[in-house]
Structures are given as C-alpha cells and as structure tokens.
Amino acid sequence: MKLVFLDFESAYDDDYSLSRMPTAAYVRDPRFETIGYSMAVGDGPVSWHTGDAGELRQSLGEPSWWRDTVLITHNAFFDALVLAWRFGIEPGRYVCTLSMARALGIDHTAGASLAALADLLRAQGYDIPRKGDEVVRAKGKRRADFTPDELAAYGAYCRNDTVLCRDLFHVMFPLLPVGELRWHDIAIRMAACPLLHLNRAVLQTELERVRERKAELVATLARQLHVQSVAQLEAALASSARMTRILELLGGGLPMKWFADETGYLTYLQERNERTGGVPVAFGIPVKPSPSDASKLTFAYAKNDEGLMALAGCDDPKLQALVAARLGAKSTIEESRLEKLIVLSEFDRLSVPVKVSGAHTHRLASDDGVGIQNLPTGRVEGQSNAMRVAIEAPARHVVVAGDSRQVEARTLAYEANQLDLLHLFATGGDPYADMAVQISGLDAQAIREGVQAGDPVMVRWRQTGKAVVLGAGFGMGWERFMKMARAQHGVVMEPYMAQHVIEVYRRTKHCIVKFWSRCDAVLEAMLKGGSGWFGGPDEKLFFYDGARELFGVPTPGVRLPDGLWLNYPRLRRELVRDDGNREMSDETVYDRRRGHSVQRRRLYGAKLCENLTQALAFAIMKWQARRIAKCYPVVLNEHDAWVMVVPQEQAGEALAWVRSCMRDVPDWVPGLPLDCKAGTGPNYGSC
Numbered sequence: 001m002k003l004v005f006l007d008f009e010s011a012y013d014d015d016y017s018l019s020r021m022p023t024a025a026y027v028r029d030p031r032f033e034t035i036g037y038s039m040a041v042g043d044g045p046v047s048w049h050t051g052d053a054g055e056l057r058q059s060l061g062e063p064s065w066w067r068d069t070v071l072i073t074h075n076a077f078f079d080a081l082v083l084a085w086r087f088g089i090e091p092g093r094y095v096c097t098l099s100m101a102r103a104l105g106i107d108h109t110a111g112a113s114l115a116a117l118a119d120l121l122r123a124q125g126y127d128i129p130r131k132g133d134e135v136v137r138a139k140g141k142r143r144a145d146f147t148p149d150e151l152a153a154y155g156a157y158c159r160n161d162t163v164l165c166r167d168l169f170h171v172m173f174p175l176l177p178v179g180e181l182r183w184h185d186i187a188i189r190m191a192a193c194p195l196l197h198l199n200r201a202v203l204q205t206e207l208e209r210v211r212e213r214k215a216e217l218v219a220t221l222a223r224q225l226h227v228q229s230v231a232q233l234e235a236a237l238a239s240s241a242r243m244t245r246i247l248e249l250l251g252g253g254l255p256m257k258w259f260a261d262e263t264g265y266l267t268y269l270q271e272r273n274e275r276t277g278g279v280p281v282a283f284g285i286p287v288k289p290s291p292s293d294a295s296k297l298t299f300a301y302a303k304n305d306e307g308l309m310a311l312a313g314c315d316d317p318k319l320q321a322l323v324a325a326r327l328g329a330k331s332t333i334e335e336s337r338l339e340k341l342i343v344l345s346e347f348d349r350l351s352v353p354v355k356v357s358g359a360h361t362h363r364l365a366s367d368d369g370v371g372i373q374n375l376p377t378g379r380v381e382g383q384s385n386a387m388r389v390a391i392e393a394p395a396r397h398v399v400v401a402g403d404s405r406q407v408e409a410r411t412l413a414y415e416a417n418q419l420d421l422l423h424l425f426a427t428g429g430d431p432y433a434d435m436a437v438q439i440s441g442l443d444a445q446a447i448r449e450g451v452q453a454g455d456p457v458m459v460r461w462r463q464t465g466k467a468v469v470l471g472a473g474f475g476m477g478w479e480r481f482m483k484m485a486r487a488q489h490g491v492v493m494e495p496y497m498a499q500h501v502i503e504v505y506r507r508t509k510h511c512i513v514k515f516w517s518r519c520d521a522v523l524e525a526m527l528k529g530g531s532g533w534f535g536g537p538d539e540k541l542f543f544y545d546g547a548r549e550l551f552g553v554p555t556p557g558v559r560l561p562d563g564l565w566l567n568y569p570r571l572r573r574e575l576v577r578d579d580g581n582r583e584m585s586d587e588t589v590y591d592r593r594r595g596h597s598v599q600r601r602r603l604y605g606a607k608l609c610e611n612l613t614q615a616l617a618f619a620i621m622k623w624q625a626r627r628i629a630k631c632y633p634v635v636l637n638e639h640d641a642w643v644m645v646v647p648q649e650q651a652g653e654a655l656a657w658v659r660s661c662m663r664d665v666p667d668w669v670p671g672l673p674l675d676c677k678a679g680t681g682p683n684y685g686s687c
Contacts, residue, residue, distance in 0.1 A: 177563025
C-alpha cells in the first residue's frame with residue numbers, strides 16, 4: 001500500500017471553529033469551506049491544491065485510487081472526516097501522527113501538537129522545519145478573501161505541515177510495536193466511517209425528563225433551605241456551611257484528612273449520623289489547601305475546583321443539580337451532553353471521536369466533549385439508559401456488543417499470580433460469593449442458594465464480595481472503600497465493617513498484596529536507574545527501565561507485553577505535603593502534562609499496580625478488537641465493551657465470533673482466563 005500524507009486547511013472564525021463545536025458538526029456545517037490541501041505520495045514532492053469544492057474533488061482523484069493507500073495525517077479525526085464526508089473518499093488505512101505521539105507518551109513531556117513535536121525533535125538534532133503561523137492570520141477569511149500572495153503563503157504553510165507530518169511519521173514509526181497502527185485505524189474509523197445512528201426523539205424525550213427532574217431536585221433543595229426561588233437558593237448555597245450540610249444530606253462526608261487523627265474523624269461520623277438521620281457516607285466533600293495558609297484545608301467549592309467539578313460530572317442527578325445551583329449554571333453535565341448528542345443527531349451517522357491513548361494507561365478517552373465513553377446505564381437512581389437506547393443500528397442491521405467480564409480483576413490475579421482467584425475464574429466459579437464467604441463466615445452453599453432465591457441478605461453479601469473483588473485490589477483503604485461500595489455497588493456499611501472487609505481481603509489475597517510491595521521495589525529500582533523483569537506466573541510479564549529517555553527527556557517506565565510503555569517522565573523523589581497538607585514527606589513523583597501546564601503526580605506500589613492492570617487489560621482488549629475487526633467493523637468502545645454493527649442475517653454468526661475473540665488471549669499472556677457477555681439488538685441499550 002502506498003503512503004499518502006495529507007493536510008486540509010478550512011475556513012474558521014470566532015463563532016465557527018473546532019474549539020467551539022464537535023468536529024462532526026464543524027465539517028457538516030453549511031459554513032464549511034476547504035481553502036485547500038497539501039499532499040505527498042511517499043517521499044515524493046509535496047503539492048498544494050486550492051479551488052472550489054468541485055476542483056478540489058477532481059484533484060484528489062478517484063476513490064478507487066485511495067483504496068490501496070495508507071492516509072497519514074496529524075489529527076486524523078479532522079482530515080479523515082473532511083476527506084470522507086466532503087469528498088466521499090475512504091482510504092485503505094488511516095494513520096494519525098498525533099495518535100502515534102500519544103501512544104509513545106511524547107504528549108506527557110512535550111505536548112502532541114505539530115509545533116510542539118517539531119520543536120522537540122529539532123532540539124534532538126533532527127532536520128525538521130518549524131511550524132508556521134499563517135493559520136492564525138487566516139481567521140475569518142473565506143477563500144475568495146485571500147489575495148494571490150496571501151493564498152500562496154497559506155499554501156506554503158500547508159505544504160510545510162505535510163512535510164512535518166511525514167518527518168514525524170518516519171521518526172515515530174520504528175518505535176511503535178507491530179499491530180499498534182492497526183488499532184489506531186480501528187479507532188479513527190469510529191469517527192471517520194460511522195455506522196451507528198442517533199434517535200433524536202429518544203434523546204429529546206430524555207432531555208425533557210432530565211430537565212424536569214432537575215427542576216424537582218432544585219425545588220426540593222430550596223425547601224430544605226427554606227427559600228422561595230432559584231435565585232434565593234443560589235444565594236443560600238453561597239454559604240459554605242449550608243453547602244456542606246446539604247452535601248451531607250445527599251451522602252457527602254468530610255474526608256479523614258480534614259481531621260487531626262482517626263479519633264476525630266470517627267467522632268465526626270457519629271455527629272454527622274445524628275445530624276442527617278443516618279444517611280450513609282457515599283462520597284467525599286471536596287476540600288483543598290487553603291490559599292491563605294497551605295498548612296490548612298478549606299472547602300473546594302469554587303467554579304474551577306477539581307473536587308466540585310468531579311461532583312458535577314458524577315452519575316447522581318441530585319449532586320449535578322446541587323452543583324449547577326451553586327454555580328448558577330443553566331445546565332447540568334448530563335443536560336449538556338444530551339444537547340450535544342441532539343445536535344449530532346441531525347446527521348445521518350454518529351461519529352464517535354476518541355483519543356487513542358488518551359488515558360495514561362493507553363485506554364481511549366472521549367474527544368470533542370461528547371462523552372460516549374461513559375454513558376449512563378440506568379442503574380443509578382434518577383437516571384435511565386436512554387442515551388444507550390438512542391444509539392441505533394441502521395436499517396436491516398443490528399448492534400452486537402461484547403463486554404469483557406471482570407477483565408481487570410482477572411489481569412490483576414494473573415500479574416500477582418493469585419492462584420486461588422485464577423482458579424475460580426478459570427473454572428467458572430463465583431469469586432464474588434467466595435469473597436462473601438471469607439467476609440461473612442457463612443457457608444458458600446447457603447450464599448449461593450440464597451442469591452438464587454433472591455434472599456436480600458445473601459444478595460447483599462454477594463454484592464459486598466463483588467465490591468471487594470473489583471475495588472480493593474489497588475491498596476484502597478477502608479474509608480475510600482466504604483464510599484466506593486456505596487456509590488458503585490449500592491452496598492452501605494458502617495466504618496467497622498469496611499475495616500473488617502479490607503482486612504479480610506488483604507489477608508486472603510496475600511499474593512496481590514505482595515505484588516504491591518513488588519511494585520514498590522520496582523519503583524525504588526527505577527529511581528536508581530535499574531532495569532529488570534517482574535510480574536506474571538514466570539516473573540517475565542513486565543520490563544522496567546529507570547534509565548530510559550524519550551527524545552532527550554528522562555522517562556523511566558514499564559514496557560507492557562504488547563510493546564507499549566507506561567511512561568513516568570522525570571520520575572524522582574521529592575518532598576511533598578501529605579494528604580492532610582500538614583506535614584512534608586518524601587514521595588515518589590513524576591510529571592504529567594495537562595494542556596499547557598505540567599502537573600506533579602504521586603506514584604507508589606499499589607498505584608503502579610493499578611496502572612499496570614488497567615494498561616494490560618486494555619492491551620488485551622485492543623488485541624481482541626483487531627481480531628473482531630477482521631470480520632466486523634468495531635464502531636464504539638465503552639470501558640470494557642466493544643460494539644459492532646452487522647447485517648441482521650449475520651447476527652448469530654457475529655455474536656459467536658465476538659464471544660470467541662473476547663475469550664481468547666494473545667500469546668504474551670498464556671493461561672489468562674478471560675470471559676465475556678455478549679448480546680445483540682436494534683440499539684446499544686438492548687444488548
């Protein structure tokens with residue numbers, strides 16, 4: 001296949017740009033105009049083409065010519081959409097140098113923009129030109145507004161971008177493992193070659209329901225604070241004391257770090273219990289270091305505080321409504337997402353924009369603010385699965401969805417060689433019931449029969465076991481576990497029971513606890529510049545290297561068995577304040593870029609274990625997706641699930657193929673027991 005490097009330039013303005021709207025909406029907008037494009041085939045010359053839509057379409061050539069090409073662009077989620085949706089051309093394969101940079105981890109150290117990558121490589125001695133800035137001066141201009149000289153300068157700028165893209169590709173390509181670019185092609189096609197539809201009526205009905213429920217919740221909050229209007233409610237919630245009391249009534253609790261010691265925290269829990277009438281703690285009330293005295297904590301209720309924003313984006317509609325009222329916002333996060341989906345429903349297909357390696361662990365992240373990666377399931381009070389139901393197959397097709405069952409719990413047991421847990425998974429046993437037996441001391445058969453009979457006590461014990469197996473494997477303390485079990489699994493427990501549960505888990509899953517210590521030792525070795533193998537049945541699953549550099553930046557890391565690296569740029573020991581922000585302690589930290597800022601992140605054994613588990617689980621899922629895509633197009637990823645669209649008459653065959661692929665494992669994790677649940681239906685919500 002021939003390599004084709006391409007870059008489109010399009011008209012934009014203050015109120016019409018990629019920074020203000022989803023890429024799919026921007027490309028389909030009536031205001032869209034291609035100013036021109038630059039293109040190179042292989043190492044050949046880079047040409048510039050401009051003209052009206054018809055002239056550009058003719059210059060691009062026949063679609064048949066493109067079927068034997070690999071299209072390589074920087075930010076393929078734009079250029080691929082323009083090529084496919086504006087000119088009707090789909091190449092044989094897609095490659096994105098922005099995604100390549102993320103997969104390598106360069107974005108964590110230098111950023112992933114074309115300019116940042118060019119500067120980084122040039123500083124390392126590569127003969128790469130600088131990126132120009134003509135695009136800034138093109139704001140507000142249509143093609144007819146350019147003078148001949150301006151258009152020529154814009155063409156030179158565009159050609160330079162294609163030169164940069166080609167240079168970056170040739171530098172990064174040898175550094176990526178075999179198969180990684182095939183995965184990138186699958187992810188890009190989710191956006192560029194969409195097959196799913198959005199049911200506008202379902203989304204509109206859900207938006208009306210969400211707004212009505214928000215109004216009811218806000219009215220309830222107003223009554224609780226004895227105010228008569230929304231404006232008065234916003235004023236009342238401006239008081240941190242009132243905000244805190246309402247959060248407590250909704251399940252919030254101050255974190256332990258707010259108090260001097262555990263005794264003070266337990267006293268607070270008792271007083272809070274009396275104040276709220278027994279409302280259990282489900283989440284932490286957000287706090288932060290005081291701006292006036294860094295040794296003290298204060299409430300994190302400001303507009304840009306991460307803690308408050310986390311509450312705004314949680315699954316609980318009551319908390320979303322509370323935060324919206326506190327900030328005077330017109331819409332909750334759920335409303336905003338529905339509004340964006342309704343806009344996208346105007347088009348005939350749902351483009352699914354994702355960031356390859358958008359998470360540190362190489363999992364996908366949602367792009368364009370659409371949030372397809374985290375759709376409500378309807379299991380939380382006040383929510384429904386309407387967004388999933390609205391995602392439909394086209395006519396004469398069905399949706400097939402396969403969800404990898406307990407994939408992270410299984411990979412964790414494999415990494416740590418926790419044989420009893422591996423045996424349960426391999427033989428089809430019930431690890432949740434087994435853990436419930438360990439916690440409760442009840443007979444396994446009694447729990448199993450009670451669950452089958454719907455006994456609420458036995459169901460609760462099994463749910464507790466599920467919360468432990470899925471949540472306690474990464475060093476989670478009892479306080480955090482208590483909140484997580486309540487929020488994610490509906491299991492309410494007292495502090496003494498949470499402490500007991502964590503103690504039992506750590507006593508019975510001693511190999512996993514030992515693996516946390518092994519990860520601590522790996523961190524110590526990396527800090528000293530050491531390298532070696534660890535993890536898995538033969539201690540050869542992961543390879544760490546503390547002396548590693550990534551384009552001149554010290555980047556210790558752990559190589560995953562699929563060949564990608566977990567990167568920890570500038571890993572070091574540093575004095576930082578403890579969680580209560582009262583004392584300084586010597587911690588292992590690394591740098592991670594977020595936008596234009598660089599954040600310091602803590603790292604310790606159990607956290608490294610969590611990173612490894614999430615990364616390994618998704619590496620396996622990517623391998624499975626590549627197998628699935630050989631027969632059926634993968635159109636959506638959500639957490640541990642793959643979604644496909646197939647013709648109705650192939651539904652049974654596709655279901656069997658998906659199950660087979662998602663139960664198989666690559667040869668670099670031999671013996672790992674995997675399983676999946678899969679279903680099919682007219683929409684994602686019915687699978």
